[in-house]
Amino acid sequence: MSILVDRESRVLVQGITGREGSFHTEQMAEYGTNVVSGVTPGGKGKRVAGAPVFDTVADAVAETAPNVAIIFVPARFAPDAIYEAVDNGLPFVVCITEGIPVADMVPVYAHVRNAGSRLLGPNCPGLITPGEAKVGIMPGFIHTPGPVGVVSRSGTLTYEVVDALSRAGIGQSSAVGIGGDPVIGTSFIDVLGLFEADPATEAIVMIGEIGGADEEQAALFIQEHVTKPVVGFIAGQTAPPGKRMGHAGAIISGGSGTAAEKMAALDAAGVRVVDRPSAVPAAIQAALS
Amino acid sequence: MSILVDRESRVLVQGITGREGSFHTEQMAEYGTNVVSGVTPGGKGKRVAGAPVFDTVADAVAETAPNVAIIFVPARFAPDAIYEAVDNGLPFVVCITEGIPVADMVPVYAHVRNAGSRLLGPNCPGLITPGEAKVGIMPGFIHTPGPVGVVSRSGTLTYEVVDALSRAGIGQSSAVGIGGDPVIGTSFIDVLGLFEADPATEAIVMIGEIGGADEEQAALFIQEHVTKPVVGFIAGQTAPPGKRMGHAGAIISGGSGTAAEKMAALDAAGVRVVDRPSAVPAAIQAALS
């Protein structure tokens, strides 16, 4: 068991013949992900990692019935790719692309929601269900199957935590990177709800960072709806206000969105908040025992 | 019994202090309609036909809890009035205004649908449930309560038919004018479905006209979903192609949308099609006996 993707997932790669797209398609296929097709306009007839390439999502859907799309197209064209996936009935779309303007994402978010689909990202590493399917760009080998659900706004920081968990002998049910932009399709709350409902998940690690109020919202949600133990870490305890820390969303503005506020909110919600990534495995072990 | 409005309906009038708005508010109130409030920006504190006037729909909703809005504002401002009504939770909005550009109505239609509300019109006479509530501009006195549901794209032509029915001793459950524009909120199909489900309606009169394909769609719907007898009349049997007959929607284009096609479609669906309004009462009498 797992959330969102598993060995049955049929993955479509948009932008499959690009440098990033083709590289990660190979990587995903190597991990065992069922990549059924890809789309690149004008790419019809090609193959990447054995998967046939089509000109349009409509053609790929008609021929290969995918149920997850992953997007590797440049920022200027990524919103169009999301619309194409959703309007052609894809229920779940993962957008890796970074640098999409906020003004483009606001209507994308609303449209995806109206259509009843789910978007993960943009500007995220994707997600993985260890041993079953990797729909993203994370290094697969650091993950091991197990009982801990991981959800994070960050990329390499997630690998850091997952690696620490695996080294401590603690496997993961699924690990989900929700992305570091101000407007993202899937929030902490959404993933927490999925982990809470997933029988294979026994504990949850939540990795937040400065900016926005999603962690505070998540804290309220945890208090009311999550019965499983949650371990939390917030990056950016030393970040100054008004400065964007790499991610477009990681900025302390108007005195809110600080790490201290987020840690306090999580703590108040019963989350075991740790001050460094290396402390996560012990906290999880304590929670699980 | 009836459809859409009855003596319990709480009516809000948008544009209540305008010439049309105030006149028809008096007329509606006189008919017995429960007009609970009106809106005119800057009109706060006034009263029309005893109903209090507010600056915004939000205020009117908070103070008077309306569940039907009727709009009498000029074409340039009518789309905004519809959005204001729907976004403030009005489940049913009747737009009398004529002359709204099609380009404005396309997003209005989609938004109203997404919001789960219902729009009647624009460019329509509204609707009436005889003896209970009049939410429109039709002459109330020609209507009598009874078993026949009337639905029409036209104004005075509907009065003509209703008058003929009443004179023949046949009353109406409700009479609904859906409007003569290319993009309207409520179609024949919607109203036919409501009449079919309404226990008080025993037979239906459907008055169409040239242009579009709503009558053809209605014919298909009748064939599959309507068990009650339907009498149909189509205006514009002598209209030439390419000429707009008053209503923006009444135009035969590309050889389709002719009265002959519509009459044939209705006939094929089992509708008793008559060639003149005066023939409606006899056809209804035959259907009901």
Next chain:
Amino acid sequence: MNLHEHQAAELFATHGIRTNGGDVAFTPDEAETIARGVGGPVVVKAQVHTGGRGKAGGVKLATTPRDAREAAKAILGLDIRGHVVSKVLVAPAADIAQEFYLGVTLDRTRRQNVVMASAEGGVDIEEVARERPDRIVRALVDPFLGLHPWQARQIAFALGIPADKVGGIVTIARQLYETYVAEDATLAEINPLVLTGSGEWLALDAKMSIDDNALFRHPEFEALRDFDAEDRTEIDARQSGISFVKLDGDIGCIVNGAGLAMATMDAVKLHGGEPANFLDVGGGASADQVAKAFGLVTADPHVRAILINIFGGITRGDIVAQGIAEARQRVEVTVPIVVRLSGTNAEEGQRLLAEAGLTATESMDEAAAAAVRAAHAA
């Protein structure tokens, strides 16, 4: 309102669509001058608000300025489906490799705009729609987001356009949709959109209709109105709030309400007559409006009787009758007038009309029959 090809082409060009240029000529001399300026083969095309001009001889290829002159001479004055040609467009001939159809209009059933395209360009698209509907590719446009690039690509691939030419038609499709929206069009069409021998996209024709209800947003279109092509009477009527359409019969109709006006025309026909017009006086049927309606109807020399059909609703029948009687005194009407007056205070109204010397009845059928008899007797 409909625009002429050369007017629509100018609008397309302002939105970035490459068109074939050319100039308008009102005389064979002007056509020759324009062709000389082009300096190569030209196409001479009738500018009329109707389709089928090709079949009617309204489009001619001319290889020399002299030929262009002759072509213009042959086309100017031609009657195409009732429209007399008063101007032609003289444009450079294009080196056509392939012809396509591209258009945007409203899908009334879905209440959404639709982009349509076909590889069968340059021919009557309605004929293609009827006879080979599978040859037309459609994309419904999101009411909020407009035409997505992926939709335009999907159309292009469906038409079998080679990958390296897809970007070009995607751009044009989006520009055409943009034009349609920006100009409040009810139709925007390129037929044919061609791929030239050198592999470039070119709009060889342009067709647009503008939503009359949106003209308040486009005062600039008033200057484009073609008073030769549109019936000036209909325009005058519109300014008075009267909907008027000239027809071929001899019974003038004055009615309140568009649906009732159509039903009145139908009734005239059912009783063996022919309506001379569609006329909706609008709301109140006041003396002013009726007087204007009399003016519109009696301007047609073919009219041999007038049928007034008023359903008194909110406005009382006796008031309407007074208005009719008053208008009757203001405007000289020499043909017989039959009035049908029903609804509120109809009896009183009929009495007033009878006093004013007018035939009045409460039945629409009776009135139509009486009007037909009167016209035949005249």
Next chain:
Amino acid sequence: MNLHEHQAAELFATHGIRTNGGDVAFTPDEAETIARGVGGPVVVKAQVHTGGRGKAGGVKLATTPRDAREAAKAILGLDIRGHVVSKVLVAPAADIAQEFYLGVTLDRTRRQNVVMASAEGGVDIEEVARERPDRIVRALVDPFLGLHPWQARQIAFALGIPADKVGGIVTIARQLYETYVAEDATLAEINPLVLTGSGEWLALDAKMSIDDNALFRHPEFEALRDFDAEDRTEIDARQSGISFVKLDGDIGCIVNGAGLAMATMDAVKLHGGEPANFLDVGGGASADQVAKAFGLVTADPHVRAILINIFGGITRGDIVAQGIAEARQRVEVTVPIVVRLSGTNAEEGQRLLAEAGLTATESMDEAAAAAVRAAHAA
């Protein structure tokens, strides 16, 4: 990127918002000249990318050109929250009857834009938001339809604006939202928006921030960049795909990934040190990127040790180690370097780094502690 008041005001004006005009002065002389041109009382305002300039003495009223000169002299060179004032805006003083706040930004929780307004204009709006939140009126903007006129009216009535002044602020609110969208802003703010003694609406201040991700759509903004105000190093870094933010500490950080970079800074602090910067080298951590990162970090004279923290994911640790070693040879680094390398082929990578004479470990905590020790020892 942030715009200066006078730049934002110009953008507002192009979208129809009436602003107070004025000109920019870099010297007291220029300020005097501008004030003379105005011919009446002026306001002299510091142009800095930070709030609270009023409290800091960065805004002064001057009744004569001579006063304007003195005011400019006092303000130019002022340090406001770490920003040194290099220019002032000299604008006509307005006859203020009432002050309002009007702003547009993104509501991140709702993923929608929001228009905010308050009758408490001219003061710090964040303070109002914290202390008297009920004094701020909000309208969430439909993602597809924009700010509806009815929403703007609702805001105006909620602020208690008299009916005859509502139309004016409705127009400005819609223009401000239009500006926000058209210019890809993340913030557009007028504080104060004033109603003058003669009953007119006037934007007395202007504040805008632009979405860095959308700058490709606005090449014109490059010219507006203020290299005095923005850290030139950060801009250079961005052009190399490196996210860099200068901080006050002495331990330079080079990390792959924004989240990990923040966690690295936190680790430095936890171990008693102070990070000198935030630095995300981006994807591959190639020799080129690391070399550029060395350049950025060592440009800061306060840096006494460098902590490199790389989690080898898709890119193998041994390749990253080679890159670091190579960069180390290309750029002269005189301070101690501590490398933490984990993930794929980390052991092999650490061996290579040790060969190159660099301290390497697999634990982030250990590395942070080592870097802090090295800095303190230096």
